[in-house]
Amino acid sequence: MKKKIFSLIFLKWLFVFSVWLTIFLGGTVVWAFLNLPETESIQITRQPSITFLDREGRILASFGDIYGQSISYEQLPQDLINAVIVTEDKRFFDHIGVDLRGIARAFFVNFKARRIIQGGSTITQQLAKNLFLTPERSITRKLHEVILSLWLEFRFSKEQILSIYLNRVYLGSGTYGVQAASEKYFNKKVEDLDLYESALIASLLKAPSKYNPISNPTLSQKRTKKVLRNMANNSLINLNDVENYRLISDSKKNISEPPKSSRYFVDWLLPRVRSYLGEINEDLIVRTTLDKELQRMAEESISSISKKFPSANQSAIVVLDLNGGVLAMVGGRDYGDSQFNRVTQAQRQPGSAFKLFVYLVALENGFLPDDKIEDSEVSVDDWSPENYKKEFLGDISISEAFSKSINTVAVKISESVGREEVIKKAKSLGIKSKLINSPSLALGTSEVNLLELTGAYNVLANGGNGVWTHGVRLIEDVDGNLLYLRKGFGPGRLLEENITFDMTRMLKETIKTGTGKNAKIGRPAAGKTGTSQSLRDAWFIGFSSDMVTGVWFGNDDDSPMRKITGGNAPAILWSDFMKKAHENKPISKLNENLTIKSDKIKKQNKTKNEENLFDKLIDNLFR
Numbered sequence: 001m002k003k004k005i006f007s008l009i010f011l012k013w014l015f016v017f018s019v020w021l022t023i024f025l026g027g028t029v030v031w032a033f034l035n036l037p038e039t040e041s042i043q044i045t046r047q048p049s050i051t052f053l054d055r056e057g058r059i060l061a062s063f064g065d066i067y068g069q070s071i072s073y074e075q076l077p078q079d080l081i082n083a084v085i086v087t088e089d090k091r092f093f094d095h096i097g098v099d100l101r102g103i104a105r106a107f108f109v110n111f112k113a114r115r116i117i118q119g120g121s122t123i124t125q126q127l128a129k130n131l132f133l134t135p136e137r138s139i140t141r142k143l144h145e146v147i148l149s150l151w152l153e154f155r156f157s158k159e160q161i162l163s164i165y166l167n168r169v170y171l172g173s174g175t176y177g178v179q180a181a182s183e184k185y186f187n188k189k190v191e192d193l194d195l196y197e198s199a200l201i202a203s204l205l206k207a208p209s210k211y212n213p214i215s216n217p218t219l220s221q222k223r224t225k226k227v228l229r230n231m232a233n234n235s236l237i238n239l240n241d242v243e244n245y246r247l248i249s250d251s252k253k254n255i256s257e258p259p260k261s262s263r264y265f266v267d268w269l270l271p272r273v274r275s276y277l278g279e280i281n282e283d284l285i286v287r288t289t290l291d292k293e294l295q296r297m298a299e300e301s302i303s304s305i306s307k308k309f310p311s312a313n314q315s316a317i318v319v320l321d322l323n324g325g326v327l328a329m330v331g332g333r334d335y336g337d338s339q340f341n342r343v344t345q346a347q348r349q350p351g352s353a354f355k356l357f358v359y360l361v362a363l364e365n366g367f368l369p370d371d372k373i374e375d376s377e378v379s380v381d382d383w384s385p386e387n388y389k390k391e392f393l394g395d396i397s398i399s400e401a402f403s404k405s406i407n408t409v410a411v412k413i414s415e416s417v418g419r420e421e422v423i424k425k426a427k428s429l430g431i432k433s434k435l436i437n438s439p440s441l442a443l444g445t446s447e448v449n450l451l452e453l454t455g456a457y458n459v460l461a462n463g464g465n466g467v468w469t470h471g472v473r474l475i476e477d478v479d480g481n482l483l484y485l486r487k488g489f490g491p492g493r494l495l496e497e498n499i500t501f502d503m504t505r506m507l508k509e510t511i512k513t514g515t516g517k518n519a520k521i522g523r524p525a526a527g528k529t530g531t532s533q534s535l536r537d538a539w540f541i542g543f544s545s546d547m548v549t550g551v552w553f554g555n556d557d558d559s560p561m562r563k564i565t566g567g568n569a570p571a572i573l574w575s576d577f578m579k580k581a582h583e584n585k586p587i588s589k590l591n592e593n594l595t596i597k598s599d600k601i602k603k604q605n606k607t608k609n610e611e612n613l614f615d616k617l618i619d620n621l622f623r
Helices: 002-034 078-088 100-113 123-132 139-155 158-168 178-186 195-203 217-233 239-252 262-277 292-306 351-364 398-403 407-417 419-428 439-443 450-461 497-512 569-581 598-609 613-622
Strands: 050-053 059-063 284-288 314-321 326-330 372-375 394-397 472-477 482-485 526-531 537-543 547-554
Touching: 050 262, 059 178, 059 262, 078 123, 078 158, 078 195, 078 217, 123 139, 123 158, 139 158, 158 178, 178 195, 195 217, 262 284, 262 292, 262 326, 262 472, 262 482, 292 314, 292 326, 292 569, 314 450, 314 569, 351 398, 351 407, 351 419, 351 439, 351 450, 351 497, 351 526, 351 537, 372 398, 372 407, 394 398, 398 407, 398 497, 407 419, 407 439, 419 439, 450 497, 450 526, 450 537, 450 547, 497 526, 526 569, 537 569, 547 569
Parallel strands: 050 284
Antiparallel strands: 050 059, 284 472, 314 326, 314 547, 372 394, 472 482, 526 537, 537 547
16 A cells, blocks of 8 residues: 555656656757747858969968868769768768767767767757857757757758758868868869778868878878778778778878978969959959979979088079969978068079170170170279189180170170160069169179069070069959959060070070089070179079079078089079979970071171271270
């Protein structure tokens, strides 16, 4: 009897507890429903992103959060779908948005381990949290997450939920969505991902920064292997398909981080992008002229060659195509140590590399490469320049004086044709820096930067046609709408064909027999060395039929170097890079399109037979 009464009392209070529990839970659910966040529209507040691509469409750098284009379920590779499901939510296609079995399993595992090592959230719950909720940890947020998950399951199909999730999930390196991650890590569309690449992207879902294949390749490979094993254990792949994971090493080669030095180029372009478009309110894709592989070669050449010349703490290199596009730009030995760009920001004395403009004016005034001039002492306004070897060679041809970089001859020519004309010629070929009208102008004592000087030599490489140095080809939004397109590459012809032909011949002779012997690359090339006063700066600027490259060595504090001239360190670095860059290119002559008209040749021959105008000018000036 007492047992029966006890049972009745127990049932009574159990009923009362159940009623109150139902009321409490019901009230909580109603309250949660009434306080749900807005679900009518999904908006994400963030700074617009700018992604820089090289000439082949490979990512160089990105700023802001990068969201890839939306990918439908049908576009997702089956291996990627399987890798994500087995990693994040094995019962995704079976549960209703909340996996009670998964929650119970996670609770048991965590209780047994006495710490949280497994979560019970489904993909749908993660999507609900990412779309509508904050990261706060609270019962209210968890209730909202459950309710919104049920709503998502009611509103969308499983396929739609998975594609929305994969289009918005963060996958490291500033990328959101599998399309952005695929392009960032593998430089390919998500549809083209192979098995290993699919597993790698799925491995990032747990901890994007920790398993980032660029910053943590070893951890990434270990985590990716685990995903592949899980796929095999769940009969989603056959271990034989993985070929004992040999494909891991092959796929790993595809994960290509841009050379760190490419940031010099990107930093140079950023203000230009803003000047082209004004205020930026949308995600941008900037397609540039840079070649990622040439950039890597340039970086490697600076790293290896510079070590051999320790008295110079800095060096820089810039490479231009014949349209004026920057193919490579390394503004210093280590971007991490110094972001100062010695290609575009450093103003240094070019030394004899500036003599190009002096001799161009001479050629335009009727002087010929084979004309003779005396290498002898000269004084202008109580200033007497010296040659590098502190000796005089007597009568010497214009061409030989240029190739051997004879200072006295350059000064004689400059004074003869007029410094103003030399300055005017330099400006017309693209020198924007201030040039001082002094007797030492001919010896390159006015400071210029490496980019503008290399651009001036590009006029010769183009057969006398001017080009505008640039780095942006076009700018578009993420949907492919064109926002900016570069039009035109230069101002047209700046040098006559016969002048270009003779000047190029003299530049070739500089490499063949003159101060630039160390710059030989086994194919036609032309260039000029430059060394400033007290060995503070050393340069080599030259070109082939494919590209123009400028190199500089020096110290940031402008202190002298030891035994470094334009003919050794810069010429050696120039040669090292150019040999690599031309490895698979056919050999072709310089300025093959130039044809010297017969009337010009006759005019030149006539000039030779006449009394030498040049000697007359020199005699009048210095007697």
